[in-house]
Structures are given as C-alpha cells and as structure tokens.
Amino acid sequence: MDAEKRASVYRPSPQDTIIEVTDMTFSRGSRKIFDGVSLRIPKGKVTAIMGPSGTGKTTLLKLIGGQLLPDSGEIRLEGQNIPGLSRRELFVVRERMGMLFQSGALFTDMNVFDNVAFPIRVHTQLPEDMIRDIVLMKLNAVGLRGAVKLMPSELSGGMARRVALARAIALDPDIVMYDEPFTGQDPIAMGVLVNLIKRLNEALGHSSIIVSHDIQETLSIADYIYLLSDGKVIAEGTPEELRQVESEKVRQFVEGLPDGPVPFHYPAPDYVEQLMSTGETR
C-alpha cells in the first residue's frame, strides 16, 4: 500500500466490508463485555482489534466464529447473520474461516502433516497425493516443510504457531483470525510471524483479523485498527491516525504508559490505612 493512500483518511465502506458487527452487546454473568459495539472488517485487508487485556478481544473472535452468541445485535458475514444460523449452517460458514489460536491448538495425537491435512480431509474428497501436495505447499509457505513428520510436542512455541497458521490457511479461507499471535514469542519468531501474516494476506488475498496488544508489531502490519476498551470502540483508524489521537486513554495504550486513565492499581482501600489496620487481608 502506498504512503499517499495511507495518509488519506481511510474508512471501510459497506461495499468492501466482509464482516459487519452492528450494535452488539455481550455479557458474561453480570459483567458486560461488549456494550453496543459496531465495527466493519474490510475485505482483503489486515484489521487489528486492540485493547488492554480483559476487554474481550478474544471473545469478539469467538462471537464472529459463532462459538458464542451475543445478547443482542448482529454479526453479518456478507449479509448472513451468524448468531441466527443453525448449528449445521454454522459449520458450513466456518469452512470460510481460519483461526489461529493463542496456544496453536494443534491436535496432539497427530503429526504436523496430519494436522495441516485435517481440514482438507474433512471438507474435501481430494485424493491423497493431492492433499500431500497442498499440505507441503502450505507448510512451505510457513517455512516448515522439513517438519512434516514431527509431533506437536516436538515443536517450539513459534513453530507450533506457524504449523497452526498453515492449518488455518489449508482450505484457503476468506477470513483468517489471529488470536494474540505474538504473545510469548521470542523476537525472531515474532518477526517471522509479523512477516508471514502480512505476506500471506497479500499473497492469498484473504481478510485478516488480528487480536493483539503488542502495539508495535500490530501497528506495523495492520491496515486498519479498532481500539476497544470497556466494551466499546474508543478509537479507530489507520496506524498513523491512531498515533495522532489526542484521547488520553488511547495515548496511554499506544505509548504503553503504566499509569493513566487505566490505573496501575486495582481498586483498593487507602494504602497507609490498610497497612496500619489489623483487619483481615485474606
């Protein structure tokens, strides 16, 4: 994408939207996780959903994947309202989605090859030699063609995530969702993943949704960013726009300041008072 286009104010338009979330609320127990969230995921771009831990970013992916149902509001995938689908229709829609879980979530009883081949075997009738070629191509794309015979327990965290990525794109989905792809990775693995996500997005033309709180990595590859906090979208825009937002909350997050509108301290009674008192603390 050229600099000029980035600099101009970009907003996802209804025409190039693949997923549209409208006025969606979701609560867990008595805690409201989403309170009227509306957002658009543009087609063929890398969209990042960011926000502090516990703002329900992963929950949002599960809602889009239909694993959770919202209390109200709509989540439309090209016109189809996902919460309204039957269990069977949902499984059909999910063939168009690939998801990279935080832990990789590889099937521990299968080797790398069978893990990547799994979605292809389940959803297609392709002959085995063709499946082999596809799996090797996908593994080559993530640089792990040499690891076909390894079991998940023999992989490092970064490798497991790359295998999981190969599995997520095995069926060439329209949407690939990444749940905290950078968490717990060493700098090299992180760099590899950042590159892969961007490159695969450009090469395969799918729409990517990244849920993350790794600011620098995410800002470097995202085309559009939604910042969530307290169940609402508090800011949105291109990475450049987000860096210039004046709001204190956004500043704190983007610059990674320890204290600010999101306090460092969990709500507690007065420090000195509590130290001096003999009351129960446990």
Add this chain to the structure above:
Amino acid sequence: MIDRIQRLGHKTLSKLAAFGRSGQILLQSVVARPAPLMMLPLLIKQIYFVGVLSLVIIVVSGAFIGMVLGLQGYTILVDYGSEQAVGQMVALSLLRELAPVVTALLFAGRAGSALTAEIGLMKATEQLASLEMIGVDPLRRIIAPRLYAGFICMPLLSMIFAVVGIWGAAVVAIDWLGIYSGAYWANMQQSVDFWNDVVNGLIKAVVFGFVVTWIAVYQGYDCIPTSEGISQATTRTVVYSSLAVLGLDFILTALMFGDF
C-alpha cells in the same frame, strides 16, 4: 437463613442445569446422524484405549478377587461339610454382583478418569474450539467415539472379570485346597441360570458402562479449562461414577432378584 435458602436454591438450579447439559451432550453425540466410515477408525482406537488397556487391571483384580472368594468360601463352608458348594457360591456372587460392580469401579478409575482428563485437556488447549472452527463438531468427532467405546467395552470387561474370577477360585479351591474338581464345576453348572444370573449380570454391566462413560465424558467436556478445573473434574468423575454404580446396583438388584 434467607441466604442459606438462596444458596440451596442456586445449587439445586445449577445441578439441574448441569444435568440438562449432560443430557444434551449425550443426545447430540449419540443420536446425531452417525458417519460410520469416519467413525470406525476412531472407534477402534478408543476401544483400544478404553478397553484393551484396561485389561491388565481387570484380569489381575478378577483373579485375586476370585482367589479370595474361593479361600473365604472354603473356610466358612468347610465347617458345614459343604465345601463342594464353593463353585456355586463363587460363580453366583461374581456373575450377579462382583463382576459388574467391581469392573465398573475399576473402569471408572482407569478409563473414566483418563477420558475426563483427556477431554478436559483438549478443551484447555483449545483443541475442541479449533475443531469447531475447522467446521467439525467435537461432539461427533471426539465425544461420540469415546461414548460408544465405553458402552461396548464395559460389558466385555465385566464378562472377562467373571471368567477370570471363577478360574482364580478354581485354582485355590481345587489345586490348593483339594476340592474334587467334578463337584466344583457340577455344582456351578446346576445352580447358575443363564437368564437369571448371566444375563442379569450383563444388563448391570451395560447400565454401569453407560453411566460411567457418560459421567466421564460430560465432566471432561464441561470442565473449567484450567489445571485446577481438570483435576476437580477428574475427581468428580471417579466419585460420581462410583456412587452412581453402587446406587444403581442396589436398584437393579432389587428389580432383578427382589421378591416383590
């Protein structure tokens, strides 16, 4: 006081909800349209894990329980001069009660806890969620083969237990204590009725297998996906299964052998 009633009500409601969920899981995985071709290799693998790998503990326990029965039976019966009846006593107690009940308890400890831990860990490592996202129903792919394997294996294991037990008692009674082998087997043959004893014992084993596997699978699928949650679920599987087996055993015995 009000607080206590409220807590009791809350507890009852959550127990009822859990019961409902477990029924839902059972229905969706067992009654859901089966895909035999996909299911068969998975089922065979699970029968291996649940059944074949439980054989050692079942055979060893069966042999020892049979031997103890033979020894105890002999020391009591010899006072009345009717030690030949050891065969009858051993066969009836094993076929009617001990084989299904002890097998079910061992099965809950060996296979049930393993099922719960495995499914719970799959949940914790997001394998179940990723199956769903790939578009495969984990109830059909993961839960159903395990349920069926349990249903199939438990009665077989119970039969093996009974046979090994009778053989163990024979070793003690005939070879060590010197009971005439013709009397041992003939007494057994005369007193054991196929429908009344063998089939009724088998029905018990089928019921226990169903209940234990159901509890194990549900506890795994519904557990809180943390290390603490999985350990609690595994414990619950063993406790609930054992209690259910013992309680049901009384009910079934009353229905089968009670004289109403």
